[in-house]
Amino acid sequence: MLPEPAYQHGTLSKIGVLLINLGTPDAPTAKALRPYLKQFLSDPRVIEIPRWIWWLILHGIILNTRPRKSAEKYAQIWMPEGSPLKIHTEQQARLLARSLEERIKPAPIVEFAMNIGNPSIAHVLQHMKERGCDRILAFPLFPQYASSSSGSAIDSLFSELKKMRNIPAVRTVKHFHDHPGYIAALAQNIRDYWAEHGKPDKLILSFHGVPRKTLDKGDPYHCECQKTGRLLAEALELDAEQYQVCFQSRFGNAKWLTPYTAVTLKELGKLKTQRVDVVCPGFVSDCLETLEEIAIEGKKTFIEAGGQEFHFIPCLNEHHDWIKVLSDMAYTHLQGWLGSEPTEEEIEQSRNLALEMGAIE
Numbered sequence: 144m145l146p147e148p149a150y151q152h153g154t155l156s157k158i159g160v161l162l163i164n165l166g167t168p169d170a171p172t173a174k175a176l177r178p179y180l181k182q183f184l185s186d187p188r189v190i191e192i193p194r195w196i197w198w199l200i201l202h203g204i205i206l207n208t209r210p211r212k213s214a215e216k217y218a219q220i221w222m223p224e225g226s227p228l229k230i231h232t233e234q235q236a237r238l239l240a241r242s243l244e245e246r247i248k249p250a251p252i253v254e255f256a257m258n259i260g261n262p263s264i265a266h267v268l269q270h271m272k273e274r275g276c277d278r279i280l281a282f283p284l285f286p287q288y289a290s291s292s293s294g295s296a297i298d299s300l301f302s303e304l305k306k307m308r309n310i311p312a313v314r315t316v317k318h319f320h321d322h323p324g325y326i327a328a329l330a331q332n333i334r335d336y337w338a339e340h341g342k343p344d345k346l347i348l349s350f351h352g353v354p355r356k357t358l359d360k361g362d363p364y365h366c367e368c369q370k371t372g373r374l375l376a377e378a379l380e381l382d383a384e385q386y387q388v389c390f391q392s393r394f395g396n397a398k399w400l401t402p403y404t405a406v407t408l409k410e411l412g413k414l415k416t417q418r419v420d421v422v423c424p425g426f427v428s429d430c431l432e433t434l435e436e437i438a439i440e441g442k443k444t445f446i447e448a449g450g451q452e453f454h455f456i457p458c459l460n461e462h463h464d465w466i467k468v469l470s471d472m473a474y475t476h477l478q479g480w481l482g483s484e485p486t487e488e489e490i491e492q493s494r495n496l497a498l499e500m501g502a503i504e
């Protein structure tokens with residue numbers, strides 16, 4: 144059992160907001176990719192086939208081949224400061240803290256963690272507890288809920304809580320795929336891009352894929368992606384033939400959600416489409432899947448098939464409207480906790496009691 148710090152005797156009582164993203168390797172090297180892929184692909188919410196069969200495939204094939212191949216891809220998008228996903232998530236946490244500081248007194252503690260890799264949920268949660276957070280809002284940064292992304296992140300959080308005697312109060316955000324502010328921020332980001340670069344013949348809305356059988360088992364992910372796509376197209380006043388929802392990042396040979404982004408780009412190229420723009424409304428931060436798979440590979444696929452002009456529209460990242468809606472969503476979810484802070488007097492009484500009991504020094 145972990146040692147119990149003094150604030151649990153009432154010396155501190157703070158609200159924390161924990162932003163959680165998927166995770167990224169520590170470096171763009173095969174050595175760093177191996178433990179990252181091992182952790183990710185050992186999760187039964189990510190790979191839903193019998194454990195022993197998967198164990199053989201993972202350890203016999205995937206962990207011997209994929210780390211090197213993925214490292215080469217990461218190397219192409221790595222920034223001087225590190226992984227784009229980590230850098231953007233860190234900035235989002237910093238900007239969210241600044242925004243919430245103006246709305247909530249005392250200011251909440253805002254941190255970010257990664258479900259896979261570092262900074263780990265275990266580490267950040269412990270740090271938040273030590274800083275006195277007794278109420279934590281866990282906010283997975285996945286607009287559409289999937290068992291393999293948001294579900295897994297919440298699992299990780301609760302596995303850590305399971306190790307604690309005195310757990311903080313916890314609220315979780317499930318999704319925000321149809322939040323009007325999120326749709327408006329996506330639309331504004333696209334309009335800003337078009338104001339500078341002109342408009343395409345076709346806009347591809349590319350979401351991360353998942354195995355098709357997860358839809359049959361009841362995962363709401365597919366429907367939530369479709370809804371985000373429809374609302375975004377409505378906000379942009381696009382006709383049905385001006386946009387298409389597609390799914391990328393297929394892993395393995397099983398059937399995933401269709402249409403596949405790569406296949407669609409190839410078809411549009413073959414049709415000699417003048418210009419295609421791709422935007423990824425399922426990712427709030429640019430990452431390997433957007434910067435390498437779409438902006439580099441997707442472009443190549445489209446142009447080699449005969450397309451003329453390809454544009455990748457960056458994710459929301461630090462967009463002002465996105466930070467504003469992130470802050471609005473956090474604020475809404477925190478409502479029930481606001482105004483319940485103990486008074487200075489209550490904290491003092493609790494502290495004196497803890498001192499008397501010898502629980503703190």
Ligand SMILES: C=CC1=C(C)c2cc3[nH]c(cc4nc(cc5[nH]c(cc1n2)c(C)c5CCC(=O)O)C(CCC(=O)O)=C4C)c(C)c3C=C
Pocket residue numbers: 165166167168180183188189190209213226228285289291292351352353354392394425426429430431432
């Ligand atoms: C947006 C939500 C995501 C879902 C849903 C998701 C499902 C999912 N992913 C894999 C396999 C891999 N994904 C990888 C990278 C990756 N995935 C997401 C998001 C979702 N994944 C992000 C944001 C990233 C990029 C991380 C970064 O560091 O930039 C990878 C690792 C890279 C590689 O080797 O290709 C794998 C593997 C499965 C199997 C799955 C659902 C079943």
Ligand SMILES: [Fe+2]
Pocket residue numbers: 351392
């Ligand atoms: Fe993924």
Ligand SMILES: [Fe+2]
Pocket residue numbers: 365366367369
């Ligand atoms: Fe659906």
